[in-house]
Amino acid sequence: MKEPKGPLNGLKVLSIGTSIVGPWAATLLGYLGAEVFKVEPPKGEFLRVLYPHQNKLSTAYSSTNLNQKSAGLNTKETEGMNAMLNLANQADVLIENFRPGVTDRIGLGYELLHKSNPNLVFASSSGYGDDGPMKNLAALEPHLQAFSGMSGITGFRGDDGQLIRFTHLDPTGAIFFCGLIMLGLIERERFGHACWVKTSHLANALANMNNKVSEVLLANAQVEPLGSGSSTSAPNRCYLCEDKRFIAVSCENQNQWSAFCEAMGLTELAEDPRFSKNTDRIDNRDELDNILKDHFLEKPSRWWSLRLTKAKVPNSFDLCFDDLQFHQQIIENNFLVEVNGDHTGPFYVGGLPWEFSETPPKIDTSIPVPGGDTERAMNEGFTNKPKDPVKELSDSPEYPLKGIKVVDTTQGYTGPYLSFMLAEAGADVIKVEPIDGDWSKELSPQTDKGVSALYQSFNRNKTITGIDLQTDEGQSEFESLIKDADILIEEWANESPESKIYDYDALKTNNPSLIHYSLSAFGHRGPMKNRPGSDLTIQAMSGYLRTMGDVGEEPVRVGADVVSTCTAAMGLIGILSALYSRIQNGKGQQINSSMLGTMMAIKTLQWSGFSDPDSWEGNFCKNETDGSNYGQRTKDNSIFATPSPALTEDKFFEMITEFGMYEEFMKDEDLVKNWWNSFGVGTKSSQARPLWDKYLAKMTSEEVLEIFYRYEVWAVEFSNIEELRNHPQVEFLNMFEKYENDTYLRAPWKTPWGFPEIDPVES
Numbered sequence: 001m002k003e004p005k006g007p008l009n010g011l012k013v014l015s016i017g018t019s020i021v022g023p024w025a026a027t028l029l030g031y032l033g034a035e036v037f038k039v040e041p042p043k044g045e046f047l048r049v050l051y052p053h054q055n056k057l058s059t060a061y062s063s064t065n066l067n068q069k070s071a072g073l074n075t076k077e078t079e080g081m082n083a084m085l086n087l088a089n090q091a092d093v094l095i096e097n098f099r100p101g102v103t104d105r106i107g108l109g110y111e112l113l114h115k116s117n118p119n120l121v122f123a124s125s126s127g128y129g130d131d132g133p134m135k136n137l138a139a140l141e142p143h144l145q146a147f148s149g150m151s152g153i154t155g156f157r158g159d160d161g162q163l164i165r166f167t168h169l170d171p172t173g174a175i176f177f178c179g180l181i182m183l184g185l186i187e188r189e190r191f192g193h194a195c196w197v198k199t200s201h202l203a204n205a206l207a208n209m210n211n212k213v214s215e216v217l218l219a220n221a222q223v224e225p226l227g228s229g230s231s232t233s234a235p236n237r238c239y240l241c242e243d244k245r246f247i248a249v250s251c252e253n254q255n256q257w258s259a260f261c262e263a264m265g266l267t268e269l270a271e272d273p274r275f276s277k278n279t280d281r282i283d284n285r286d287e288l289d290n291i292l293k294d295h296f297l298e299k300p301s302r303w304w305s306l307r308l309t310k311a312k313v314p315n316s317f318d319l320c321f322d323d324l325q326f327h328q329q330i331i332e333n334n335f336l337v338e339v340n341g342d343h344t345g346p347f348y349v350g351g352l353p354w355e356f357s358e359t360p361p362k363i364d365t366s367i368p369v370p371g372g373d374t375e376r377a378m379n380e381g382f383t384n385k386p387k388d389p390v391k392e393l394s395d396s397p398e399y400p401l402k403g404i405k406v407v408d409t410t411q412g413y414t415g416p417y418l419s420f421m422l423a424e425a426g427a428d429v430i431k432v433e434p435i436d437g438d439w440s441k442e443l444s445p446q447t448d449k450g451v452s453a454l455y456q457s458f459n460r461n462k463t464i465t466g467i468d469l470q471t472d473e474g475q476s477e478f479e480s481l482i483k484d485a486d487i488l489i490e491e492w493a494n495e496s497p498e499s500k501i502y503d504y505d506a507l508k509t510n511n512p513s514l515i516h517y518s519l520s521a522f523g524h525r526g527p528m529k530n531r532p533g534s535d536l537t538i539q540a541m542s543g544y545l546r547t548m549g550d551v552g553e554e555p556v557r558v559g560a561d562v563v564s565t566c567t568a569a570m571g572l573i574g575i576l577s578a579l580y581s582r583i584q585n586g587k588g589q590q591i592n593s594s595m596l597g598t599m600m601a602i603k604t605l606q607w608s609g610f611s612d613p614d615s616w617e618g619n620f621c622k623n624e625t626d627g628s629n630y631g632q633r634t635k636d637n638s639i640f641a642t643p644s645p646a647l648t649e650d651k652f653f654e655m656i657t658e659f660g661m662y663e664e665f666m667k668d669e670d671l672v673k674n675w676w677n678s679f680g681v682g683t684k685s686s687q688a689r690p691l692w693d694k695y696l697a698k699m700t701s702e703e704v705l706e707i708f709y710r711y712e713v714w715a716v717e718f719s720n721i722e723e724l725r726n727h728p729q730v731e732f733l734n735m736f737e738k739y740e741n742d743t744y745l746r747a748p749w750k751t752p753w754g755f756p757e758i759d760p761v762e763s
Contacts, residue, residue, distance in 0.1 A: 006033020007359040007581035011185070012382045013037070014091040015068065016084075016108065018045040020170035020605070021125050021201065022097035023064050025178040029093070030067025031352060031361045032577050035384050037087055037377060038065055042072035044370055051618025051683055052609045055344050060620065062367055063349050063608035064171075066339065070368040071377035075106060083378045084108065089117045090382045093181055097125040100135050110196045119389045121184040122196040125177045129200040130750070132732030138644065138714040139201045140681060141167045146631055146640040148205035152720035153212055153559030154548060155225035155628070160638060161718060162225075162630050164558055165623035166547040171602045172562065173204040175569045180749045182576035183425050187400040187753065189583045192392035195752045203733050203748035207569070209560035209721070210417065210745055214457035216721045217736070217743040219445040221453070223721055228536065228545070228557045232443040232454060234281040235260070235292055236536055238318075238545070238555045243300035246555055248545075250314040250534035252412065253439035254278070263311035264295060264304075282444040309531065314521075316537040318545045318555055320624075321610045324600075333523035335600040336607060341367030347611035350601035354574040355524070357504070358589035359581050397753040399426020404579070406430065407481050408462070408489040409469075409498075411438040413535065413564035414595060415489050415519055416458040418571045422487070423461040424747040426756055430481060431462045432469075448741075449763040457744065461759045469498055478502075483510055487575060491519040493530045504590040514588040515578045517571060523594045533595055535561040542599035543606065546624040556628075567598040617683050626686045631718060632679070633693045637701040641708050641715035642680020649675060655711040659704075661695040680714075 011034040015026035023038065030036040047061045054062070074080040085108075088094060094113065096103055103109045103124075110122040124130070127139025137143075145151045145163050152161040177199055184197040206213055215221040215231060223231060228248070230236035238246040251257045257278070261270040269275050269291070274284045281288055296304060301317065308315040324330050325348070333351070340346040344367050352361050404427045408419040411433065423429045431438075438459070443452035468474035482488055488507070492499040504516045518524070521533025522541075539545055539557050549556035574591045582588055600607075609620025616622065631638040643652070652675050656662050665671060671678050671688055678688040696704050701717050708715040724730045725743075735746045739758040746755055 004358070004360050006031070006361045007356060007577040009033040009359070010384050011035065011093070012091045012384050012386070013093045013095060014039065014087050015095045016040075017095050017097040019047050019097070020060070020064050020167070021173045021177055022095050024171055024174035025181065026068060026095050027064055027066050028174065028178045028573060029181070031363055033359065033361065035382055036068040037071060037373070037382065038068045038368070039071045039073050039084060039087065039377065042074050042371065044072065048370065052613035052615065052621045054347055054611070054613055056614065057344055057370070059347060059608040059611070059613065060605050062341070062344050063347065063604050065368060066349065067364045068368050069373035069376065070370050071374040072371035073374065073377060075108075079378070081107065085116070087377060087381050088113050088120065090386050091117070091120060092387065093121045093123060093185065095123050095181065097177075100126050100130040114194065119188070119194050119387060121181065121188055121194050123177070123181045123184060124196065124198045125173065125204075126198070126200045128202045128729055129732050130198055132729040134729040137716070140642060140714065141170050142631070142640045142642070142681065143714065143716045144169050144201050144205050146638070146718045147716045148202060148209070149719055149721040149724055150205060150209060150560060151631075151718055153209070153223050153225055155556060155559075156549065157225060157227040157229065159225060160630050161720075162548060162556070162628045163640070164547055165619065165626055165629055166544065166603070167605055167619065168558070168562065168602070169201065169205050169208065171605065172208055172566045172569070173201050175566060175573065175602070176204040176207055176748055179421070179569055179572040179576065182573055182580065183400045183749070183751070185580055186576055187397055188390055189580060190400065191394055191398045192390040193397040193752070195397055198750040199748050200733065202729070203735060206733075206735060206745065207748040208562050208565050210457060210565055211413070211454040212560045213721055213745050214453045215445055216725070217745060218447045218456050219453040221445045223559070225559055228555045229285070230536065231282075231445070232452065232561075233278050234285050234288060236534065237289070238536075238540070239292060239296040240554070241296050241301035241304060242298060243302070245301040246318060247296070247301045247304055248316050248318065248537045248540040248555075249308060250536050252314070252443070252534055254442065256313050256532075257281070259311040260308065260313045263307040263313060266291075266295065278442045279444050279446060312532055314532045314534040314537045316533075316541040318540045319543055320546065321543065321607065324543065329522055329526040329528045329596070330600070332526035333594070333597060335523065335597055337363050337365065339363065339365045339367050341369065343367070343369055345612060348607040350604040350607060351597065353570045353593060353597045353601040355592040356574075356578065356589055357591075358587060359578075397751070399753050399756065401425040401427035404428065404486045405484065406487040406489065407432060407485045410489055410491045410519065412440045413454065413458070413561055414567045414571075415491055416440070417565055417568035419462065419489055420458045420460070421568065421572050421747055422575070424755055426753075427487075429462040431459060431464045432467050432478065432481070433464060435466045435468050437466070449761065451761065456761055459761050460744065461756060464761070475501065482507065482514070485511065485514060486579075487515045487517065489517045489519070494524065495530070508588060512588060513582060513586065515575060515582065516588070516590040517575055518590065518592050519567070519571065520592070520594045522596045524592045535563040538563045538595045538599055541596060542603060544599065548628070550627050551625055563595050563599055566602060567593070567595045570598045570601070619681065622686070632696050632704070634696050634699055634701040634704050638718040639701055639704060639715050640680070640718070641713050642682070643676055644712050644714050646712040651711050652676075655707060655713070658707050659695045660698070661691060664691060
């Protein structure tokens, strides 16, 4: 019997990008069954030398280039360029994440390649966008965290914003990029246009923060760091218990709040007018926290977790790699997978973030040898044969999901954001809510429409209907909706009445082409399969809290609800891959995905770095202990700076002389020897940070940036979301769109088909 293939079986992908965004997007496509060729210069891309190393090769490089063939081609020579062009002519997709104009300059631009291969979907992800005043600036992870405003909402309450020390925006940028690539493929398969689709690191950073950006745009909120707290609901933070261990707890709706009060033995709080509604609890956050802080200290964390779990209140602990490696929930869901190569040795990566019932994805556990497939690239190319060009069915590109019917039964954050992105691509989304509405309407802050900014943002461009699924009439109405649906999105717990009635095997009898997407918090198997989760509790369990704040201090969470937005983006990839497969074979299938599974996959860079490094060097080893990172602090603001290849040793010492720090810097022989690594993402940057802060704090950010720019150092100023509203670079992204009296954030892509007109939720 033949082994089942992934949903993208037969698809050919040429990946010529560098670093993480392009290569990991290609890896995800490889997991899903595509044949991927990674091509880089013969000496390799710079990521190969990034610490930590395992067997003298970067774990970041090895772990983000799986499920691929690897070739080294010198495209400056005729033989190498001919081999590259041959691959491009065979490919369905080309992935690149260079600065704008680079592919044209090296002879691999869209217009040229499209002439010889009209079937090619050309996918680009630049740093700041393909136009605008910052289009040619370097966009390393910390630059984007600083400039996008993500750092501005992350940190201790009342303190400056700080960087997430894990490389979050790179892998999540790859996820959003991969979803866009799939939209390009769906448009080609359904309507016949092989287009150039574009996104950027900055656009994807904003998409990570959609609900936070919407708080500013739709509710005029002032967003700021809240430690481990949340701007949308309370209580929703980490509390110290009697055993000196923190527990992460979230009450995101009124039912959870009532259950929380009962479980904690604080029933009087449920009757207290200060805490009646979620908006009241946000307004009186400090009073509530003071009560709860004292109460949690009365018992150990184990006791509170038992009580809250029985009450179905989201809670979890801040777990480390060793905890996760042997955790039953991780093991039963295969959220950590060991890969191995003779040239690297074994290490761990995050497991697959989806399960497909008919076309299962697969992680190839053998690690590609860099350049190991060069001869194949030179002489043969892809194994799969090129497809005949799809016939164009319209004069111009159409919305990829035009005419696709989606029924979404989810509430809150993740599911609605997923169906929001489907609607942005032209799908007809019917959102089925309980009769009393989606609980996220009651989150904070509220808008003029009388709903939360999150609800108003995530649920536009949908037909919203209230149905009681507990009644015969409601079930009949729901069944009439799904009998001809293309996609069903649900988050029903295992063994719930809904999951039994609307089991996929039963649904496919009447609708065999249905794509049934099932979302859970912690995974569809294991002891935690039926537990509710939240952004905070998943951040805690996946180890995210360990990469902010300081060891031994109160935890800090990522200020944006990145678990929800990134799980939705990963879900988009899954659904579109199933749709691509259905176009080929006419069959639907079930997809299982989870919030924890997504975050475990995103943290692949961490798991590979922790596995068995040659030395304890580099961000993916030290980020849990390096301490709060505020960038380089100046007199009036923080900036983030890192050396460019143009910075020579002589120029560096000339530059620090201008900053006045030369004499003190020269006293540290280790820093002098490792001057290149003394700032930015360098291995000695934490060691040198107090010295930089001491001297840069005497100058304004404008003065510091002027010096850095003169010495061709890559540097940006920390920004906040409010400032970005009118920033000229953000204007070029075309993501902020005004409709009537409100401004909305659009999806993070620029395409020939554009967006549907905004259809806001009703008041």
